[in-house]
Amino acid sequence: MVTIAQIIFENEKGELLLYLRDNKPGIPFPLHWDLIGGHVEEGETPEQALVREVKEELDIDLKEFRFFRKYDCYDGDAYPNVKYIYTGRIDLPIEKITLLEGDHPRYFRKDEIPDVKFANILKRIVMDYLKERAVLRGPRISGNLDFGT
Numbered sequence: 001m002v003t004i005a006q007i008i009f010e011n012e013k014g015e016l017l018l019y020l021r022d023n024k025p026g027i028p029f030p031l032h033w034d035l036i037g038g039h040v041e042e043g044e045t046p047e048q049a050l051v052r053e054v055k056e057e058l059d060i061d062l063k064e065f066r067f068f069r070k071y072d073c074y075d076g077d078a079y080p081n082v083k084y085i086y087t088g089r090i091d092l093p094i095e096k097i098t099l100l101e102g103d104h105p106r107y108f109r110k111d112e113i114p115d116v117k118f119a120n121i122l123k124r125i126v127m128d129y130l131k132e133r134a135v136l137r138g139p140r141i142s143g144n145l146d147f148g149t
Contacts, residue, residue, distance in 0.1 A: 002081040005050040006037030007065060008129050009090040015107035016126065017090055019057075021119055022103055028078035029119035034102070035085075035126075046084035057101045064088060068129060077120040085125055 009017035018033040036057050040049035047065075054062040065088035073081050090097075099105045108116060110130055116123065 003040040004081050005040055005046040005084045006035040007050055007086045007088050009088055012091050015109055017107055019099055019105045020103040032119035033116050034119045050086055059098055073121055
């Protein structure tokens with residue numbers, strides 16, 4: 001089975017970086033939005049592949065990232081695969097991002113994500129991330145807290 005490593009990049013505003021796939025004959029999911037990343041090559045770990053793919057696609061040396069989740073994809077994609085999804089920060093304005101593969105990059109706000117035309121099962125993956133992120137961040141509490149001590 002093919003192994004894929006991809007990253008959900010988030011900027012300081014909480015927007016997610018996606019790129020529009022090319023409209024070329026034979027490419028799966030043309031003109032759909034995708035995450036940065038790609039296939040894990042023979043002898044690579046998913047982490048090594050992720051660093052290589054980010055360099056190839058954005059010309060960025062990825063230093064910090066975290067594992068999010070593994071997805072076994074048996075349907076809903078061009079072929080069965082295992083996706084290793086990571087998260088990371090990117091704080092470059094969109095005009096400073098050089099996309100070397102694909103049509104163009106764009107930041108999306110959380111409220112725009114449900115309407116994005118994603119490649120394969122990525123909408124589910126990104127929605128899982130946004131739900132988990134909301135739980136981890138939790139509600140903001142302000143004011144004086146009195147714990148009765």
